[in-house]
Amino acid sequence: MAETxxxxxxxxxxxxxxxxxxxxNEGENVNKGDVLAEIETDKATVEVESSAxxxxxxxxxxxxxxxxxxxxxxxxxxxxxxxxxxxxxxxxPKTEKKTDEAKGEEIKAETEEERGKKKEEAAPQxxxxxxxxxxxxxxxxxGPIKASPLAKKIARDKNVDLWQVQxxxxxxxxxxxxxxxxxxxxxxxxxxxxxxxxRGPSSMVTATxxxxxxxxxxxxxxxxxxxxxxxxSVPHFYVTHEYKMDALMAMRRQINEYLGEDExxxxxxxxxxxxxxxxxxxxxxxxxxxGDKVIRHGAVNVGVAVAVEGGLLTVVNRNTDQQPLRALSxxxxxxxxxxxxxxxKPDDIQGSTFSISNMGxxxxxxxxAIINPPEAGILAVGSAREVPVVxxxxxxxxxxxxATISVDHRVSDGAxxxxxxxxxxEFLENPVRMLV
Amino acid sequence: xxxxxxREAISQALMEEMDRDxxxxxxxxxxxxxxxxxxxxxxxxxxxxxxxxxxxxxxxNAIVGAAIxxxxxxxxxxxxxxxxxxxFSAMDYIVNQAPxxxxxxxxxxxxxxxxxxxxxGGRQLGATHSQTPDAIFAHFPGLKVVSPGTPEDxxxxxxxxxxxxxxxxxxxxxxxxxVRGEVPDGEYLIPIGQSKVQRAGRDVTVxxxxxxxxxxxxxxxxxxxDGIEAxxxxxxxxxxxxxGPVLESFRKTNRAVIVEEGWKxxxxxxEVGSRIYEEAFDYVDAPIIRVAQKEVPLPYNRTLEQAALxxxxxxxxxxxxxxx
Numbered sequence: 019m020a021e022t023x024x025x026x027x028x029x030x031x032x033x034x035x036x037x038x039x040x041x042x043n044e045g046e047n048v049n050k051g052d053v054l055a056e057i058e059t060d061k062a063t064v065e066v067e068s069s070a071x072x073x074x075x076x077x078x079x080x081x082x083x084x085x086x087x088x089x090x091x092x093x094x095x096x097x098x099x100x101x102x103x104x105x106x107x108x109x110x111p112k113t114e115k116k117t118d119e120a121k122g123e124e125i126k127a128e129t130e131e132e133r134g135k136k137k138e139e140a141a142p143q144x145x146x147x148x149x150x151x152x153x154x155x156x157x158x159x160x161g162p163i164k165a166s167p168l169a170k171k172i173a174r175d176k177n178v179d180l181w182q183v184q185x186x187x188x189x190x191x192x193x194x195x196x197x198x199x200x201x202x203x204x205x206x207x208x209x210x211x212x213x214x215x216x217r218g219p220s221s222m223v224t225a226t227x228x229x230x231x232x233x234x235x236x237x238x239x240x241x242x243x244x245x246x247x248x249x250x251s252v253p254h255f256y257v258t259h260e261y262k263m264d265a266l267m268a269m270r271r272q273i274n275e276y277l278g279e280d281e282x283x284x285x286x287x288x289x290x291x292x293x294x295x296x297x298x299x300x301x302x303x304x305x306x307x308x309g310d311k312v313i314r315h316g317a318v319n320v321g322v323a324v325a326v327e328g329g330l331l332t333v334v335n336r337n338t339d340q341q342p343l344r345a346l347s348x349x350x351x352x353x354x355x356x357x358x359x360x361x362x363k364p365d366d367i368q369g370s371t372f373s374i375s376n377m378g379x380x381x382x383x384x385x386x387a388i389i390n391p392p393e394a395g396i397l398a399v400g401s402a403r404e405v406p407v408v409x410x411x412x413x414x415x416x417x418x419x420x421a422t423i424s425v426d427h428r429v430s431d432g433a434x435x436x437x438x439x440x441x442x443x444e445f446l447e448n449p450v451r452m453l454v
Numbered sequence: 455x456x457x458x459x460x461r462e463a464i465s466q467a468l469m470e471e472m473d474r475d476x477x478x479x480x481x482x483x484x485x486x487x488x489x490x491x492x493x494x495x496x497x498x499x500x501x502x503x504x505x506x507x508x509x510x511x512x513x514x515n516a517i518v519g520a521a522i523x524x525x526x527x528x529x530x531x532x533x534x535x536x537x538x539x540x541x542f543s544a545m546d547y548i549v550n551q552a553p554x555x556x557x558x559x560x561x562x563x564x565x566x567x568x569x570x571x572x573x574x575g576g577r578q579l580g581a582t583h584s585q586t587p588d589a590i591f592a593h594f595p596g597l598k599v600v601s602p603g604t605p606e607d608x609x610x611x612x613x614x615x616x617x618x619x620x621x622x623x624x625x626x627x628x629x630x631x632x633v634r635g636e637v638p639d640g641e642y643l644i645p646i647g648q649s650k651v652q653r654a655g656r657d658v659t660v661x662x663x664x665x666x667x668x669x670x671x672x673x674x675x676x677x678x679x680d681g682i683e684a685x686x687x688x689x690x691x692x693x694x695x696x697x698g699p700v701l702e703s704f705r706k707t708n709r710a711v712i713v714e715e716g717w718k719x720x721x722x723x724x725e726v727g728s729r730i731y732e733e734a735f736d737y738v739d740a741p742i743i744r745v746a747q748k749e750v751p752l753p754y755n756r757t758l759e760q761a762a763l764x765x766x767x768x769x770x771x772x773x774x775x776x777x778x
Contacts (some may be wrong), residue, residue, distance in 0.1 A: 168708050187740065188778055194708055194739045202519040 020095030021070035024083040028059050028364040034086045035059045036236070039047040042074045048094060053090065060240035062367060063360045070094040110274055118128075165192035172197045237329040248391050252307075254353045256386045257321065259439035263402045265415035267419045268450040277344075280351075286376045286404055287320070287347040289421075292445035293397055294318045294338035297372055300438045305386045306370050306392035307428045321370025322350055324357045332390060334370040342451065378402060384420040394429040399420045455638060461631040463605035464494050464570075467612035468532065470641065475530060476617060481508040482517055482534030482570075490538050491571060492631050494576055518544040518569060522621075523550050525567040530616060535745060538571035538625060539583050541591075552621040553596025567621040568612075573601075574627040574665055581751035584759070586716040588664075592692035598646055599692040601625040603667030605635040605675050607690055612643030613708040618646060627665045627715075635762070647694040647730065658773050660725050662713040663689040664761070670713050673769035682772060691695035692722060697729050701702055704730055708739035712774045715764060718746035743772045 025035050042054050053065040053075070079085050093101055126415075147161040161178050167172070169192045173180045175196070183200045185192035234242065242314040266288055274282045301314045319340040321332035329346040333353035335346055356362045375387040376399040387398035400420045407416035421442075425435045445451050458466075479502075479685045480495060481587065485508040489496035499507045502515050510517050515536055520532035541548055548569065555563045575584035592599040600615055600622055602608040608626070615622040652667060653674055662670045665687050674684040685703045704710050710730060712723035723744035730742060748762040 164738040166708075167735050168737050168739040191740075 019095050020099050020101055020156070021072075022090045023066070023069060023092040023094060024090050025057070025087050026066060026364060027087045027229055028057070028064055028220055032059050034084050036045050037091060038063060039081055039084055040077055040333050041065075042068075044074050044077055046074050048072065048074055054199055056361070060236050060243075062237060062326075062357065063279065063422065064362055064364050064367075066091075067382055068094055073097045078203065097370060114120060163192065164190055165197075166194065168194050169197045172201075176201055181351050199287070204229060235328050237326075237331075241329050244391065247390050248388050252345045252389050252391060252426045254386075254389060255427050255435070256422050256424050257432060257435040257439055258420060258422040259441055259443065261419045261421065261446045262407075263419045263446065266446055267417045269449045281344070281348070283343060283347050285360055285378060285419075286399070287343060287350065288449060288452065289376065289397075290320050290322060290335065290338060290350065290374060291341075291343055291346055292442055292449075293372065294320050294341075295372060295445055295452060296438060298339045299441060300434065301437055302430055302434060303395050303425065304396045305429055306371075307394060307426055308392070312394075312429050315371040317371065319369050319371045321373035321393070322354070323373060323375040323387075324354050326357050326360070330372055331362065331367055333357055333362065334368065336369070345429050364454060372396070374399060378419070384440075386422045387424050389424050389426055393412055394426045395435070396424050398424065455662075456623070457634050457636050458605055459631060459660065460605045460608055460626070460633045460635070461492065461494055461634075461675075463609040463637055464612055464626065465496070467609045467616070468495065469498070469501075469742075471530075471613055472498075472506065472617040475528040475616075477525075478532065479506040479508065479529060480532045480534060480600040481510050481521060483510060483536050485509060485534050485693055490534065492626075492628075494631075495572075501678075514540045514544040515547060518547040521567050521569070522547055522555070522565055525552075525565045525621075526555065526563045529568050530568075532568045532570060532616065535569060535571040537583055537628070537688040538573035538587060539585050541571055541587075541623075548591065548623065549594045549597065551737045553594050556620070557596060563747055564619045564622045565692045566619045568615045568618075568624055569621070570612075570624045570626065572628050573625045574629060575747070575752045575759060576629045576665075578754060578759060579628075584752040585745070586714070586747065588625055588692055588714075589716055589721045590663055590723070591625075592695075592725075595693075595694065596616045596620070599625065600690065601627075601664040601692060602690055603630075603662075603664050603688050604620055605633065607644055607650075607688070609637055610642050611646060611690065613641075613737070614643050614646050617643070622646070625664065630665060630668065633668065646691075646722050647691045647696050647698040649687055649689050649691070649699045651685060653684065653686040654690045655685035657683050657709075658685070658715060658777060659700065659706060660684045660686045660769070660773065661689065661700050661710060661723075662690065663722070664688065665715050666713040666777055667713040669764065669766050670769055672766045673773065676766065676770050677773055680774075682773060682777065687729070689722070689726070695724070695725070695729075698734065700726065701734050702732065705737045706736050708725050709776045710742045711745060711769065711776050712742065713745045713748055713764060714768055718744050719749060721746055740776050740778070743776045745772045 028035065037055055038058045039056045041056065042048055048054060048068045048071060050068055050071045052068050054068045055066045057064055057066050069128050071093045073096065074092060075095045087092055095101060103412050128136060161325050164185060165180050166187065170180065173193060174369060178197055178200055178391065180192055183192050186196050187193040268290065270285065297318045304313045304318055305312050315336055319334050319336045320338040321334045324331050324333055333350065335341065336348050338346060353362065353366045356366060370393065372393055373390045374397040377385060378399055378401040382400045385398050386401045387396045398421065402417055402419040404415050405418050406413050407418060423435050423439060468480065484491055486499040486504065486507045495507065511646055517533050521533040524531045530657065552565050552567055555565050573588065574586050588599060588601060591597060598613050598618065602611050612624055614626050653671060660670045667686065670686050674686060677684050685707060686698050688704050688738045712726050714722040714723060723746055727742045727744060731738065745764045745768050747764060750762055752762055753759050
């Protein structure tokens with residue numbers, strides 16, 4: 019039986035993904051689990067694995083296509099099997115929104131050519147530049163605009179550019195009255211057309227004082243959207259606590275003596291573990307706000323913010339409270355490496371129930387993080403540093419680290435957050451507790 | 455202009471035609487001595503006698519079959535089916551014989567037959583006796599299907615049906631016999647196959663017929679309070695379907711709601727909607743919405759029955775939705 023591979027849903031709010039690259043071509047053998055394609059979602063470029071073994075019989079969408087979640091992208095079957103002609107649904111390539119990283123250029127060059135061909139066949143419109151010229155502003159491909167047939171006809175007859183018209187119908191559909199309003203209002207300035215990467219000749223010239231317009235990557239767009247959503251809809255409050263890190267630093271040194279260079283446990287690994295164990299005792303903070311209720315998650319899955327080119331990703335360690343420190347550390351290392359290489363598995367970036375953002379490596383004393391919705395909290399971790407401390411009436415040198423928890427005030431209150439931070443201290447200041 | 459009920463209008467049409475043409479006769483269950491299940495032929499038996507008002511056994515296939523035979527030899531029978539649900543017992547005669555005899559025998563026979571059938575739900579008659587299967591019958595070329603929504607139309611269309619040389623299924627709604635409306639004085643005919651604008655409006659086209667007309671008129675009154683003027687086009691005849699007034703209205707309003715009592719799937723709304731898309735695509739400003747019966751056998755329980763049938767608030771909501 020031939021199996022249809024569909025665009026996977028790689029996040030709770032993912033509606034579509036861009037098929038960036040086919041890893042397998044038609045006719046190639048695949049095993050279940052082999053990487054079939056690379057997909058760019060809002061969050062990252064991820065690899066899509068084949069859910070069947072056999073021969074790639076058909077690739078249903080072009081590279082560069084934006085495909086709705088659940089739509090078929092490929093058919094895997096046996097070599098001699100008869101395959102039904104499955105019409106690919108959304109094969110409208112959208113405008114590339116990549117930065118000028120080298121890899122992006124390569125891909126763009128390919129898809130652009132194809133796009134040029136496709137468009138030529140599709141409609142007698144001016145052909146876009148097919149060559150991947152450095153001034154790639156020629157990407158004028160327009161996805162289908164949402165407008166009623168009547169609105170389209172009026173626009174055609176009256177020579178109105180529908181991209182300039184704001185739609186008032188369901189889902190932003192442009193309807194008759196919108197076009198008529200646009201006609202009576204005269205020339206508009208708002209262009210809803212997907213913007214191409216605009217790099218004028220000026221940016222090629224060094225040492226000019228001119229502004230540069232950098233188009234947002236999908237990742238940057240997602241960050242912008244989600245962080246705006248978080249700060250505008252989630253009431254944050256913050257609690258900062260200082261932790262005595264002497265014991266933890268000593269234990270870490272001791273443990274790492276026995277571990278290879280690529281296995282060493284980081285301070286952050288201890289913090290992840292400590293947070294997970296603390297969350298187990300504070301189920302209300304391992305939760306999501308959901309309108310008229312709070313969902314307390316059964317699993318403690320700690321997300322770890324990772325800085326990547328052009329943004330950040332949260333990789334997720336699962337059942338963190340139950341994982342031995344070494345396994346946890348290895349898992350996080352693997353995911354961080356994947357994220358930085360631009361290739362993560364869907365499972366690695368979804369399902370976190372609480373997040374940690376650690377900027378300790380940048381010599382940061384303390385900072386506050388924005389909650390990653392729908393989580394109820396995030397812990398912002400500063401650097402562990404040697405500072406003068408007062409103990410038993412004497413000034414000594416001690417390891418201290420500050421951390422600030424941001425909490426959704428709809429879910430929890432200051433006292434609970436403060437108690438959480440105290441409980442966390444029991445683990446971080448007596449790290450042996452995390453080993454037993 | 456006299457204001458009379460739907461029942462009186464139908465009764466008048468029958469009587470006028472029986473007086474006019476001795477070939478016209480009525481047959482059916484309880485049409486004679488009892489005066490008709492819905493009292494449409496009350497007094498007919500005394501006036502016309504058993505030769506022209508024939509009580510039949512409870513056998514719809516026999517009723518329609520005998521009527522077809524009579525029609526083929528020059529009579530103008532009016533077969534009454536107590537409910538359209540019983541038409542299924544006579545399905546072969548209704549869709550396979552009556553509409554095809556003229557065609558298959560080279561025009562040697564005509565079948566000037568009227569089948570009057572009572573359709574529709576809302577009277578707690580249970581799932582098998584409350585259906586609105588109009589679309590099924592309108593599917594067959596050769597069979598005219600008429601279903602009026604006002605006394606005036608009922609009278610004028612029934613008289614035209616009786617005079618038609620082709621078989622006509624004339625569907626009356628079970629809950630509309632008491633509906634009153636003005637009817638012209640004197641004799642008049644309304645041609646089969648003409649839709650009519652029953653209410654003028656500028657904002658949205660509501661296409662409907664039969665019971666749907668009554669509901670849509672009430673909905674239009676509600677909508678008018680919000681400043682929405684619905685134009686209501688009454689199909690009156692499902693086959694042949696006259697799309698002229700529908701398209702004319704739609705080209706003006708660009709938005710349509712189609713209201714029918716039958717089920718949505720494969721229904722009248724599907725047909726009318728498709729034709730609008732086919733013939734007025736460039737005038738479409740919003741997806742057309744169909745209001746119809748819920749896709750369940752009609753429940754007996756009164757509350758559930760009313761919930762399953764299309765109601766005025768459904769139409770109001772649909773119009774507001776289509777105007778978004």
